[in-house]
Amino acid sequence: MAARSTEFMADVVHERLREAILSAQFRPNHRLVEEELADWLKVSRTPVREALLRLRQEGLVEQRRGWIVRDHAPEEMLEIIEARAGIEAHAAYLAAGRLKQDDFARLDELLELMEQPGASRVRLNELNTEFHDLVTKAAANTLVSQFYRRTKVNYWNFHQPVVFTPTDDEIVNRQHRDLVAALRAQDGEAAAKIAREHVENTARIIMSALGR
Numbered sequence: 001m002a003a004r005s006t007e008f009m010a011d012v013v014h015e016r017l018r019e020a021i022l023s024a025q026f027r028p029n030h031r032l033v034e035e036e037l038a039d040w041l042k043v044s045r046t047p048v049r050e051a052l053l054r055l056r057q058e059g060l061v062e063q064r065r066g067w068i069v070r071d072h073a074p075e076e077m078l079e080i081i082e083a084r085a086g087i088e089a090h091a092a093y094l095a096a097g098r099l100k101q102d103d104f105a106r107l108d109e110l111l112e113l114m115e116q117p118g119a120s121r122v123r124l125n126e127l128n129t130e131f132h133d134l135v136t137k138a139a140a141n142t143l144v145s146q147f148y149r150r151t152k153v154n155y156w157n158f159h160q161p162v163v164f165t166p167t168d169d170e171i172v173n174r175q176h177r178d179l180v181a182a183l184r185a186q187d188g189e190a191a192a193k194i195a196r197e198h199v200e201n202t203a204r205i206i207m208s209a210l211g212r
Contacts, residue, residue, distance in 0.1 A: 009043055010050035016041060017051050021060050021069055022152055028071030032061060058150060078207060084151040085199040088132065091148060092179065092195035094139035096188035103138055107131065107180050115173050121164070131176065135183070135195075168205055175201065 017037070020026045037048045055061040062070050072080070099107075110131045114124060136148045164172070175198040182190040 009047035010054075013037075013041055013043060013047045014051035014054050017048075017055060018058075018060065021055070026069050028069050030069045032067040032069065034067070074207065078203070080151050081199065081203040081206070083147070085196045085203070087144060087147045087151060088136070088199050089192040089196040091136040091139040091141070091144050092183065092191040093188040094141055094144065095135050096183050096186050096191045098140055099135075099138045099183055103134060104180070104184060106134060107183075110134075111173070111176055111180065114176065124169075128172075135179075164205060171201060172198070 017026075017032075026032065032052065034045050034048050034052070038045045041048070052061055052067050056063065059072075060070055061067055110127050113119070114127045114131070119127075136145055139145070175194060179191060179194045179198065182194055
């Protein structure tokens with residue numbers, strides 16, 4: 001029972017630290033001290049250490065005189081985006097026949113929220129993440145979900161600012177609406193094509209900002 005409890009706590013700590021990194025609460029090169037994390041999360045150092053080892057395997061942290069949040073090089077980011085294009089495309093293909101009415105109702109709400117004028121970039125990032133998480137979850141494929149999580153390195157984690165222009169936002173919003181339309185029509189091929197183009201468009205913006 002003790003081993004099972006430790007494993008459960010490691011799962012909880014892993015998710016909490018992972019979310020803190022992906023949400024940019026802990027930015028690149030942020031030093032992660034086991035004792036401080038244990039105090040913050042109200043746990044012992046054992047699940048913290050286990051969680052950090054998992055995050056290292058996922059490429060989110062590294063050991064360099066202690067633990068730090070990794071700062072991904074542009075070349076590595078390009079590889080991740082190339083992989084993500086295929087993953088999101090297949091997730092959309094599978095989700096086309098598996099989304100429920102409640103899913104579509106929430107997707108429609110997210111579309112409206114993302115298009116509201118004056119929304120902050122932080123808020124748009126949160127809504128965009130929920131949108132793509134929902135589609136991937138609807139694919140109902142454990143391996144696709146794992147690969148999706150593995151390639152979830154957000155552009156706002158970079159030191160180099162990535163700026164989306166109003167034109168970029170219009171393209172993103174249109175692609176979101178086109179994707180929902182294809183999913184609602186249960187057209188997996190069209191949904192996959194749109195999802196791939198959507199990721200590739202985001203990649204173009206990111207790599208341009210990174211000087212690539």
